Amino acid sequence: ALARVHAGSSSVQQSTSFENADDLLAEAAEAKLIMLESMRKAIAASPGSHFDAGPLKRRERIVEKVEKEYGGDYARVVDIVRASAVFQNAADLARLVGSLSDDGATEVKVVRVKDRFSNPVSGGYRDMLLNVCVGNLQHVGELQLHIGKIIAIKPKAHRLSVSYTHLTLPTNREV
Numbered sequence: 001a002l003a004r005v006h007a008g009s010s011s012v013q014q015s016t017s018f019e020n021a022d023d024l025l026a027e028a029a030e031a032k033l034i035m036l037e038s039m040r041k042a043i044a045a046s047p048g049s050h051f052d053a054g055p056l057k058r059r060e061r062i063v064e065k066v067e068k069e070y071g072g073d074y075a076r077v078v079d080i081v082r083a084s085a086v087f088q089n090a091a092d093l094a095r096l097v098g099s100l101s102d103d104g105a106t107e108v109k110v111v112r113v114k115d116r117f118s119n120p121v122s123g124g125y126r127d128m129l130l131n132v133c134v135g136n137l138q139h140v141g142e143l144q145l146h147i148g149k150i151i152a153i154k155p156k157a158h159r160l161s162v163s164y165t166h167l168t169l170p171t172n173r174e175v
Contacts, residue, residue: 012112012131015138018074021062028080031139035081038107038134039143046096048088078131081141086148107135
């Protein structure tokens with residue numbers, strides 16, 4: 001349901017334009033503690049969940065994404081501040097998603113959803129990525145939601161999708 005609400009939100013970006021990665025990183029560093037604490041509080045309400053605050057995205061990776069994916073627009077990088085939550089089962093994850101859907105139930109406001117449970121990545125891996133704002137902050141970060149038994153296979157699913165990417169199929173002559 002949360003993914004349907006945000007179905008038209010494919011073009012999320014920071015509220016400020018940035019000239020370079022350093023300026024974007026500076027804003028992210030200012031927002032980081034408040035954002036991560038609000039995300040942690042939202043997850044803590046879910047029994048059996050585990051919250052993991054990630055590091056800020058590295059400058060080199062930001063520049064790479066901007067050059068290869070975003071046509072030089074630094075404001076489109078919305079996963080500098082990031083965290084993940086692992087749930088024991090889908091029901092626990094669904095309860096959190098429901099609480100994020102309720103207006104005012106938490107400081108965390110969802111601005112975009114990538115539902116990779118319904119649309120898994122190549123290799124079959126499934127999770128949910130939420131781009132979020134917190135309280136009055138305008139900075140957009142990412143909260144990844146995982147189910148424990150599925151995240152355990154993530155490295156294998158990634159290797160499988162990379163293997164398929166580099167697979168060379170025989171031509172008709174070779175068959």
